[in-house]
Structure formats: structure tokens, C-alpha cells
Amino acid sequence: DVVLTQSPLSLPVTLGQPASISCISSHRLVHSDGNTYLSWFQQRPGQSPRRLIYKVSNRDSGVPDRFSGSGSGTDFTLKISRVEAEDAGVYYCMQGTHWPPWTFGQGTKVEV
Amino acid sequence: EVQLVESGGGLVQPGGSLRLSCAASEFTFSSYWMHWVRQAPGKGLVWVARINDDGSSTSYADSVKGRFTISRDNAKNTLYLQMNSLRAEDTAVYYCVRDLTGEDDAYWGQGTLVTVSS
Numbered sequence: 001d002v003v004l005t006q007s008p009l010s011l012p013v014t015l016g017q018p019a020s021i022s023c024i025s026s027h028r029l030v031h032s033d034g035n036t037y038l039s040w041f042q043q044r045p046g047q048s049p050r051r052l053i054y055k056v057s058n059r060d061s062g063v064p065d066r067f068s069g070s071g072s073g074t075d076f077t078l079k080i081s082r083v084e085a086e087d088a089g090v091y092y093c094m095q096g097t098h099w100p101p102w103t104f105g106q107g108t109k110v111e112v
Numbered sequence: 113e114v115q116l117v118e119s120g121g122g123l124v125q126p127g128g129s130l131r132l133s134c135a136a137s138e139f140t141f142s143s144y145w146m147h148w149v150r151q152a153p154g155k156g157l158v159w160v161a162r163i164n165d166d167g168s169s170t171s172y173a174d175s176v177k178g179r180f181t182i183s184r185d186n187a188k189n190t191l192y193l194q195m196n197s198l199r200a201e202d203t204a205v206y207y208c209v210r211d212l213t214g215e216d217d218a219y220w221g222q223g224t225l226v227t228v229s230s
Contacts, residue, residue: 037213041157048207049149049157051218060217092157096213100171102147102159 002027002098006091006105013087013112019080021108023093028073030097037096040069040078041104044089052091053078080110088112114138114219116208121224128198128228134191134208134221142166142186144211148193150204151223160206161193176202198228 003026013019029036040053051060053069056076066081080087093105120132134146148160161182162171170182181194191208205223212218 039213039218043157048220048222050220051212054213054215054218058215090156094157094212100159100162101173102162102212104157104159107156 001101002029002095002103004093004095004103004105006093006108009106009108011108011110013080013083013110015085015112016082019083019087019110021078021091021093021110023071023076023078023105025074025076025095027098029076029095030073035097036072038069038071038076039094039096040067041092041094042087042089043092043107044086047089049092083110083112085112114210114217116210116219116221118206118208118221118224121206121226123227123229124198125230126199126228129194129196130198130226132193132195132206132208132224132226134193136189136191136208136210139210139219141184141189144214144216146182146184146191147209147212148182148191149207149209149212149220150202151207152201152204155204158204159212163191195226198226200228202226203228 005024007022041049043049057069068079090107115137117135147162163182167184179197183192207223208221210219
């Protein structure tokens with residue numbers, strides 16, 4: 001199974017400052033169809049998760065442009081250009097290239 | 113607005129059974145793969161099972177294989193998870209999710225809590 005390792009696991013951030021979360025995969029995540037199925041999810045306290053980014057760098061509808069995803073192969077990053085109060089929560093990377101299973105990282109708690 | 117509404121959770125004894133349902137609305141349910149993802153209290157997200165759009169193909173996490181069965185009724189726009197031989201470690205909030213990796217939004221339900229305890 002693919003293991004996704006996130007760092008840091010806890011990220012204190014200051015309003016208006018940038019933040020970055022790393023996700024390292026145990027296997028290259030390029031699918032035979034040429035796509036890389038690496039997504040990022042946000043879970044605010046008490047809420048269901050919400051997908052922010054799919055296929056490494058594509059923002060879902062309604063996701064603010066301060067969120068961006070990048071990376072390739074085994075190394076991926078989620079960046080928040082200027083943290084806002086509503087960005088507090090836990091962020092998970094997830095791979096859907098080598099399934100089953102679909103696997104999630106351990107989660108990174110962002111504290112604003 | 114797309115809605116996924118889970119139901120069927122509750123308290124069950126170890127070894128017992130439970131069937132979760134997920135009612136979908138405001139999208140063409142029969143066009144999407146669907147997943148169940150669970151989250152134990154205070155823990156991270158864990159994928160449980162997946163079914164393709166017409167129900168002909170399923171996949172399971174090793175931890176639930178042989179005990180859980182995912183199914184769907186496209187005429188009723190409903191996803192199911194039959195859970196048998198439940199264990200304490202199955203205690204979690206169970207979410208149904210539309211297409212985790214596709215280009216359309218990956219909607220999540222509000223979740224339903226399953227507690228396995230004597």
C-alpha cells in the first residue's frame with residue numbers, strides 16, 4: 001500500500017502569513033493514464049472534510065485562490081499564501097493512483 | 113445543491129451488524145463512483161470501501177474485507193454499507209463520499225456515528 005507522510009503534524013501560523021504542508025509518498029503517484037491523483041482535503045473543527053485540490057494542483061470550485069498545490073512524483077506541497085482565521089483545521093493529503101486502498105496522510109493541524 | 117445524507121448509525125454490541133445508508137440528491141447518482149470513509153474519534157481519515165457507478169465492481173480495505181459489503185440502488189439514489197461482525201475498532205464516524213479523485217467536486221455527507229461497545 002502507498003504510505004503518505006505529512007509534515008509538520010502541527011503548524012502554528014500567524015494571520016496573513018504563508019503556510020506550507022508537505023506530503024511525501026512511498027511510491028511515485030503517476031498513473032498509467034498520465035495523471036497524478038494526489039488530492040488535499042480540509043476538515044474544519046466539527047465539520048465534514050472538504051476537498052480543496054485534486055490532481056496535484058487543481059482547485060475545487062469555491063476554493064479561495066490563496067490555496068495552491070504543487071509537486072510531482074513522490075513530493076507534494078499544499079501552500080496557503082496568506083492564512084485567514086477560517087483556515088484553521090486539519091489538512092489531509094490523499095492518493096488515488098494506486099488503489100485499492102485509497103490512502104490518506106496522517107493529517108496536519110493548522111492552528112491560527 | 114448536491115446532498116449526501118447518511119443514516120443508520122448507532123450503538124451496537126461487538127459481533128453485531130448494522131446497515132448504513134446514504135441518500136443522494138441533486139446530481140446524477142448513477143454516474144459516479146461512491147466511497148465510504150471513516151474517522152475514529154480524534155483520529156484521521158481512513159478509506160473503507162468503494163463501488164463503481166453501476167455497482168458491478170467493489171473494493172475494500174483489508175481491515176473490513178469479508179465483514180463489510182458496499183452496494184447501491186441507483187433507482188433509489190442510495191448507497192449502502194452492510195457491516196457484520198463488528199469490532200470495537202470499527203467505532204467511527206462513517207462518511208459517504210462522491211468520487212474522491214474526479215474532476216467534479218468530491219462531496220461528503222455529514223457522517224453517521226457507529227459505536228461498537230458492550
